[in-house]
Amino acid sequence: MEFDFGKAARHSEQKLEELRKAEFLPPELLELIASVHTRQLEAQRDCRVVLPEEEALSPAEENLKGRPLIERSRFPWDRAQSRKLFEEFATLLEGTNGPMARAAGIIKEKDSAGELELDEAFKAYLEGDEDFFNKWMEKTPDAPRTMNFLIQSAITPSIRAAALRLIDHLPVVVDDMEVKKLGDADTGLEVTPAKNQARSHGHCPVCGSMPLIHQLREKQGYRYATCSFCSSEYRVRRIACALCDESDPKKLQFFDAKEEPGFRVDVCNTCKNYIKTCDFRELDRIAVAVLDDLASLPLDFLAVEEGYNRCTLSAWGF
Secondary structure: OOOOHHHHHHHHHHHHHHHOOOOOOHHHHHHHHHHHHHHHHHHHHOOOOOOOOOOHHOHHHHHOOOOOOOOOOOOOOOHHHHHHHHHHHHHHHHHOOHHHHHHHHHHHHHOOOOOOOHHHHHHHHOOOOOEEEEEHHHHHOOOOOHHHHHHHHHHHHHHHHHHHHHHHEEEEEOOOEEEEEEOOOOOOOOOOOOHOEEEOOOOOOOOOOOOOEEEEEEOEEEEEEOOOOOOOOEEEOOOOOOOOOOOOOOEEEOOOOOOOOEEEEEEOOOOEEEEEEEEEOOOOOOHHHHHHHHHHHHHHHHHHHOOEEEOOOOOOOO
């Protein structure tokens, strides 16, 4: 799939204007995220990633059973661009006020002194190595997630660009029959991820990571997930927990808040996890998953108060 930079930029700016009206977000934090997000879109347009050979990807049959196309730890990324973005975002963050600015200054000092190996940090992120980031949390206790924010923000454009191309290698099921790959032109069908049948598992078919957020679309209310790592979109079952696969309707509930129209929280009473869902079908609003996650932040607080857990960080590393 091709990345439509113009469309993504327009939708993001529209969503950011909505967020600027939200009273619960500190203006300085929102402008920081707006600057980083805008730069990420530009970087995604310009980055260079080399995909692995077809033989290195999971076979179609195994992918349909739940094995991701490629493990997160082996995901291709643009090393040069990611290092450059890390420096840009650290400088941007240092120029703000508050604990994160001071933490960025500490990280830059450690980097200059040779105490930070960026390739090691990016590798730790790809492998989900929390021990690495926990050590940096101790170095910046007033803003413990700053290193996560910088590394995740810097490598994300590469990851998203690679994922958009990897999606073409996903197998498609139509009427319970496998139809080659999404990118194949000789199927006789105009096949896209949106027309694929719902996956029988909740994790991402591209990288295997858990979803960041869900969205209901089309008049039937089909449920789509956005991956928390590579941002791939894929259809999942409407009545099933994305985390533990619980499918008993009696154990699956949802709640919303009238102050946050268009959002709800789906909870599972088996695993006690939750995930937020956007439903803009009757609202004049577009969806931008990483910003919708931020826009629905009050619902995270409500879910935690009710005793539920969130299995992923935000798209910003905190």
